[in-house]
Amino acid sequence: MTELLEAVLAVLAKYSLVTAFAVVGATVWFSYLISDRLTRGRLHGSAIAILMGLLLAYVGGVVTGGKKGIADIEVLSGIGIMGGSMLRDFAIVATAFGVRMDEFRKTGISGIVSLLAGVVVSFIVGACVAFAFGYRDAVSLTTIGGGAATYIVGPVTGSALGASSEVIALSVAAGLIKSMLVMIMTPFVAPYIGLDNPRSALIFGGLMGTTSGVAGGLAATDPELVPYGAMTATFYTGLGCLLGPSVFFLAIRAVV
Amino acid sequence: MVIYGTALLSGCLIAGVVAGQLLGYLVGVDKNIGGVGIAMLLLILISDRLQRSGRIQPPTRQGILFWSSMYIPIVVAMAASQDVLAAVKGGPIALIAGVTVVLISFALVPIISRIGKADLEMTKSKTLSAKDEP
Structure with a gap:
């Protein structure tokens, strides 16, 4: 019996990406079932599926102590490939197919404004919170500010400035919290912030910046809005990495 | 052929990411700046032009639309590996x-x-x- 189990596990591990398709498919099916039966469609199936994904990731982290959520369990390592940046970016670009060019042209300026506002606000808020918790050196303040932008901007800024590993870990955690909150909360707040058209989706992407958060949040709100939000969000991390160790560091050092 | 659509999509993503990397290099950060965004713009421009001239066949569209419809499952997998x-x-x-x-x-x-x-x-x-x- 255990031999059979081992043989099955070996197959699952060998065909890891195929296993991932099956597992994710089952998760999505179950989520839509819950959405239908328990919430009568009020809570969107994809929102539940994303929540289940995060829950699985937590379980994976607790069980294995690794950093890649459920993908750290060997037979489920294909989920890491399926949800990794390669296929994620591939699918995001595919959502742009059929989008009309004038939608982007119309919102060009506000897209840029939202990007700058998003990066600036994140750094300021992150630095203020760090200040409130007793950090006084410009390097730590800028690094945690970067973490409030995205979980990539934080460590990139921190290592460029030579921040301590404790501060860098904090900045990553802040960025992860942000990305998860955006995934979970977007469908709920969407009606209150007018997030129902391509224009506001583009602005939303620029303000939030976290590609995974925006990707998940908009998918759970209205899949038609995904390409608009994703478009601006993909510029955010690069912009943050550019401005963080330079402009923001100098500005924060001048203040403290 | 379905692969034409998928190949077009791949070409756009690669070109966009290379452009984003170059942009990052030019401004002095070793990070990709907007690579995916540039790829999206490329795909919109090219597919718009192909559609206007009627040179995009239904199977070609399917090669792109399949990946677009895989988006939510991929995002679920992404959430599960955070x-x-x-x-x-x-x-x-x-x-x-x-x-x-x-x-x-x-x-x-x-x-x-x-x-x-x-x-x-x-x-x-x-x-x-x-x-x-x-």
């Missing part, structure tokens, strides 16, 4: 920083939408209510 444990363990600073920045950013969405809209209305010199937006 370091949720680290986020939960980050403690109060990470939590408060994350929550505050998300709340403020949400609140800014309608404000920035309004700024841009005012400009749009002035340039078009006609009044559009929010409902008229597509």
Whole structure:
């Protein structure tokens, strides 16, 4: 019996990406079932599926102590490939197919404004919170500010400035919290912030910046809005990495 | 052929990511700046042109649409491979920083939408209510 189990596990591990398709498919099916039966469609199936994904990731982290959520369990390592940046970016670009060019042209300026506002606000808020918790050196303040932008901007800024590993870990955690909150909360707040058209989706992407958060949040709100939000969000991390160790560091050092 | 669509998509992504990397290199950060965004623009421009001249066959479209419809499952897989444990363990600073920045950013969405809209209305010199937006 255990031999059979081992043989099955070996197959699952060998065909890891195929296993991932099956597992994710089952998760999505179950989520839509819950959405239908328990919430009568009020809570969107994809929102539940994303929540289940995060829950699985937590379980994976607790069980294995690794950093890649459920993908750290060997037979489920294909989920890491399926949800990794390669296929994620591939699918995001595919959502742009059929989008009309004038939608982007119309919102060009506000897209840029939202990007700058998003990066600036994140750094300021992150630095203020760090200040409130007793950090006084410009390097730590800028690094945690970067973490409030995205979980990539934080460590990139921190290592460029030579921040301590404790501060860098904090900045990553802040960025992860942000990305998860955006995934979970977007469908709920969407009606209150007018997030129902391509224009506001583009602005939303620029303000939030976290590609995974925006990707998940908009998918759970209205899949038609995904390409608009994703478009601006993909510029955010690069912009943050550019401005963080330079402009923001100098500005924060001048203040403290 | 379905592969033509998928190949077009791949070509756009690779070209976009290379361009984003170059952009990062030019401004002196070893990070990709907007690679995916550039790829999206490329795909929109090319597919728009191909569609106008009627050179895009239904199977070619399917080669792109399949990946577009795989988007949500891929996002679910992405969520399942996040370091949720680290986020939960980050403690109060990470939590408060994350929550505050998300709340403020949400609140800014309608404000920035309004700024841009005012400009749009002035340039078009006609009044559009929010409902008229597509």
